[in-house]
Amino acid sequence: MRFGDDKKYERLLEACGNGDISRRQLMGFLTVAAAAVGVVGGPFRGLTREALAAVEQVRFDGWGGIVSEAFRNNAFPAFTKKTGIKVVEGEFGDTDEFLTQVKASQPGEYNIFLVSGVYDYARFNKAGFGAWINEANIPNLKLILPATLDAFRNETGGKLSAIPFDYGTTGIAYNRKYISDAEAKEAGAKILWDEKYKGKMAMYDGWQTRAWMASLYTGQDPQGATDVEEMWEACRKQRDLVVKYWGSGQEFIDLMSKEEIILSDGWSGRVAYLQQNGHDIGWVDTANAGFAWLEGLMVLAGSPMPECEQLLDFCSEPKVAIAIAEGQNYPPALDPNKVELTEKVKSLPGFDPTGKFENFIWEKADYWTKNQDAFKKEWERISKGA
Amino acid sequence: MLSPALVSLALFLVAPILFIAVYSFWIRTAEGLDVPAFQFGNWIAVATDYYYWLGLWGSFKLALITTISCAIIGYPAAYFLARIQFSNKVLLLFLLFLPFWISYIIRTMAWISVLGRTGALNTMLISLGIIDEPLKMLYNDFSVIMGLVYFLLPYMIINIYVSLDGIDRNLEASARTLGCSPWQTFREVTLPLSLPGLGAGCMLCFVLAAGSYVTPRLLGGPDTLFFPDLIYEAIISQLDWPTGAVLSVILLLSLGLLVAVYNRFMSLSDIYRSFAR
Structure with a gap:
């Protein structure tokens, strides 16, 4: 007759209950068993993975x-x-x-x-x-x-x-009920710093997008900012105007569709979704204010x-x-x-x-990889009021 | 029967915490790799950075306000539950925990439809002519506290309820026959005897609020600084696990200290009693 693991465990527990082995010994047996499973399981892990595949x-x-x-x-x-x-x-x-x-x-x-x-x-x-x-x-x-x-x-x-x-492209989305196409197009990224829209705008909570837009605002190359402090200072200034930094496309759709905000940077696909669902959302694309x-x-x-x-x-x-x-x-x-x-x-x-x-501005991986640690850290602090 | 529980605790609680503690001494290289080491660089960097302490203070401040709000709102509700002459009191307790059947995230997000610019509250106030412009009630500390109070109130109520329910009603009757007014009876007899429950509720609410992550993330605004959010940023966004581990251990120790102080003066058994009912 062969015993399964559960039966063996029951017998051990019974022995402990009867006083044949101490609780400490029981714990010792269990620890050894756990270690054995760990050691034996290691080599088989690769096989398990292949089996799963x-x-x-x-x-x-x-x-x-x-x-x-x-x-x-x-x-x-x-x-x-x-x-x-x-x-x-x-x-x-x-x-x-x-x-x-x-x-x-x-x-x-x-x-x-x-x-x-x-x-x-x-x-x-x-x-x-x-x-x-x-x-x-x-x-x-x-x-x-x-x-x-x-x-x-x-x-x-x-x-x-x-x-x-x-x-896709990252650009600027705005509610046409309150902001005209002409105004958005003319202002480009600068509209995201317009005091007029204080408390009515949100931004994407992404360090790359924030650095990009702030570089545009300060007249610098978005993928080669020379005055990084000026770029972050622009982000600090913008923070006071922003009601929320959104974290997902769905959150952006929610904010725009409920008119919690009337202005934000956003993603082309999500803006198309809003437009298809009857929301009068305008869009300034990559050539003027964003990137692809x-x-x-x-x-x-x-x-x-x-x-x-x-x-x-x-x-x-x-x-x-x-x-x-x-x-x-x-x-x-x-x-x-x-x-x-x-x-x-x-x-x-x-x-x-x-x-x-030809009209697209693509992200340069080198620039962002080089700056990612410093930019992420700085942006996260600024986004939280630092 | 104790050994499986001990093994479970060791595997699923102690071991992960130890892993986090060990990780806090590792080094994160410039390439983003975590190298095993034993050094205090991460600890020193966090300890000397005012930003993290500001975050801890921000969390504790909001947790304290949330706890006080829960106590003020929860006590009358618990008192009502404990004193009402109703044959099926279990039903009322069941209703108290009914919202828990809905996902926490959905319950939190529902506040956006209530507190938003075009939300239920602003729409009602505008249609009643009380305000002309929508009030800014969302994406600030106020909305975070509202969300946390909504989430934690049942924990507070159940703790106070258990305490109130356990008070010998003859003590209150005796106080009244000895000339106490209803208010004096409450102040001198009921309230002191219910303090263990109130204390347990406060402790539980504070710990859960200070460690809360989802509510501040969803309902907080640019000015909401919450410590668990800093842990998230360190681990998820910056991929700096050693710093994230340091921050996690600091939060754990801070809240652990609070629990230890509570246990020194009150008793953790009050909390067990609430959930054993």
Whole structure:
């Protein structure tokens, strides 16, 4: 007759209750058992991970709200139906938060995520969290805009750990009931310091966006500020005008739609969502006051590569990518010269019909990587009144 | 039967705290890596930075205001619950905890629709002609305190209720027969005897408020400085886990000290008693 672990434990407990062994001895046995499980479990951890990978599921993490909905409604069920691979979804509030989760996890726990910007793509790879994609397994890669592929390749020595998926812009959103298009366009970033709108404006709680806008306000290059103190002083000045620093796209939508605020910097896709839902929101785009960013589907180290590559290829199929783009309101990274895009996609804020992005200002990963520690720390203090 | 509990405590409470304490001595390199070490650089950096102490003070100040507000609002409610002649008192206690069935985040966010510029309160005040312009009630310390009071009030009420319910009613009757007025009876008999419950409620509310993170994040404005938020920024935004660990240990020690002082003069068993009911 064989005893299971629970039976053995019951016998030990009984022996302790009868006084055959002391409580201290019981604790000792348990400690030794726990240590044995730990030691024996270590070598098997890798096998367990592989076994899990073969469970035919991959994890996808993205921004919440309409972005997650777009993937859920337009891609994942069809992918599961086609391949039998289940997609487990997760969400994050911002990339810093997700980076922390990945840092604290075991390789393979997180598989694919929506990386926002070349800067984030670069820092995830520099931290060793990226996995190299076998491009031969993604036939739809040929439909993706070459400029976007180059942007990623340049950061990782020609290799890819993500495929470009969509792009968006950060600009200025305003309620047309109170602010005219002419006024917003003429003022550009300076409108975010207009005393007239004190207590009626909010800003994104992101150090990069804050540094960017403050540089524009102080007449400096947003990706090469020479007087950093002046830049932060502008942020301090702006803080007194701001009612709230919002932390997620959904919060931005909530604030604008309820008219808690009438002015904010924001993201093109979220502004499009507001407009589509009947809110008269104006938009000053990247050429005047903001910047553009490229989003990609990035594969993380330790992930089951064939399954992940299958999902990446599936999401890059024109039909699927366009459906997701229409759902999340960000133009796909598909080449408009090779793929016929829909009228809805063409009308999205920030859409570039040429695919050359000549009027776009992209973030320079080097500048932000170099300054990230100092900028983050300073911004967080300023945002809290320091 | 004690050993599983001890093992659980050791694994899920003591070990994580020890990990955090150990982490506080590690070094964060310029590349963002955490290197095992034993040095006091992180502790010195935090101790000599006025900003963090301001954050701790900000947290404790708001927690104190929240606790006092809970006590003032909670005492009459608990008194009512303890004294009402109602056959199904359990139902009232059930109603007290009914909001806990709804997600804490949703309950907190609901305050935006109440206190906002276009929220229920401002809309009502404007439609009644009491104000012309919406009052700024959201995204400041006031809204944070409102959110925290709403969250913590049931804890305060249940603690006071248990204390009041345990008072021998003959003592109050005796005071009255000896000539005390109802107010004197309350002041000289009921209130002193209910102090352990009030103290337990205050301690619980203060600790939970000072360690609260979600409410200040959702309802606070640019001027709301809350210590747990600084921990979040250090760990999540700056990826500086050693500094985050130092801040976590400081908060833990500060609140632990408070609990120890409370336990010295009152008794933690009052809190256990409330939840054992």
